[in-house]
Amino acid sequence: DTAVSQTPKYLVTQMGNDKSIKCEQNLGHDTMYWYKQDSKKFLKIMFSYNNKELIINETVPNRFSPKSPDKAHLNLHINSLELGDSAVYFCASSSPGRTYEQYFGPGTRLTVT
Amino acid sequence: AQTVTQSQPEMSVQEAETVTLSCTYDTSESDYYLFWYKQPPSRQMILVIRQEAYKQQNATENRFSVNFQKAAKSFSLKISDSQLGDAAMYFCAYRFPFMNRDDKIIFGKGTRLHILP
Numbered sequence: 001d002t003a004v005s006q007t008p009k010y011l012v013t014q015m016g017n018d019k020s021i022k023c024e025q026n027l028g029h030d031t032m033y034w035y036k037q038d039s040k041k042f043l044k045i046m047f048s049y050n051n052k053e054l055i056i057n058e059t060v061p062n063r064f065s066p067k068s069p070d071k072a073h074l075n076l077h078i079n080s081l082e083l084g085d086s087a088v089y090f091c092a093s094s095s096p097g098r099t100y101e102q103y104f105g106p107g108t109r110l111t112v113t
Numbered sequence: 114a115q116t117v118t119q120s121q122p123e124m125s126v127q128e129a130e131t132v133t134l135s136c137t138y139d140t141s142e143s144d145y146y147l148f149w150y151k152q153p154p155s156r157q158m159i160l161v162i163r164q165e166a167y168k169q170q171n172a173t174e175n176r177f178s179v180n181f182q183k184a185a186k187s188f189s190l191k192i193s194d195s196q197l198g199d200a201a202m203y204f205c206a207y208r209f210p211f212m213n214r215d216d217k218i219i220f221g222k223g224t225r226l227h228i229l230p
Contacts, residue, residue: 031216041152041222041223042220042222042223043204044220045217045218048216048217055216090158094216100163100208101160101163102208102218104157104158106157107156107157107158109156
């Protein structure tokens with residue numbers, strides 16, 4: 001009964017390739033997010049979606065394209081991977097109303113060689 | 114712009130002792146949320162404790178408590194009776210008010226906590 005799941009957990013690929021990371025939440029939340037954690041452990045938001053609508057796009061390169069087929073899923077597609085894209089990518093979700101907690105997935109470690 | 118600052122990149126504490134992790138933030142909002150997240154080597158982000166800015170009472174969760182000073186924009190985490198399992202990276206985080214369209218969490222750069230046996 002995993003709350004927020006991501007696949008794959010590890011992804012090793014070469015520069016120039018295109019890859020996707022999938023995220024699913026079974027909490028009934030309306031809002032989902034992608035965060036990037038760099039090699040210095042700094043966590044920064046990339047995107048947020050509310051009910052399949054893009055809310056936040058934090059000046060992320062166009063090579064990154066989130067897609068939300070329904071409110072339980074938020075996938076991240078990355079084109080033309082670069083060395084600097086190597087990081088851990090976290091998916092998160094939160095519920096509507098005045099609750100404020102974000103639930104994080106286990107993270108996907110992306111290594112670009 | 115809102116910022117979160119953790120001035121201690123690393124700290125160490127003896128097992129069973131008490132340690133305090135510092136955090137300051139900057140915001141012009143009056144209603145917001147503050148969190149401490151723990152990230153052990155498994156890299157899972159675990160919520161340790163939360164504080165709503167409109168509540169004056171400091172939040173407490175078992176061995177974890179905060180010292181929330183709204184006027185000073187300070188939000189420190191105190192861990193009592195430190196245990197080996199507390200060793201992790203700790204992130205202080207700020208979330209915008211409810212219904213604010215800029216719905217995201219801003220994280221500090223983290224404090225790595227070592228527990229000495």
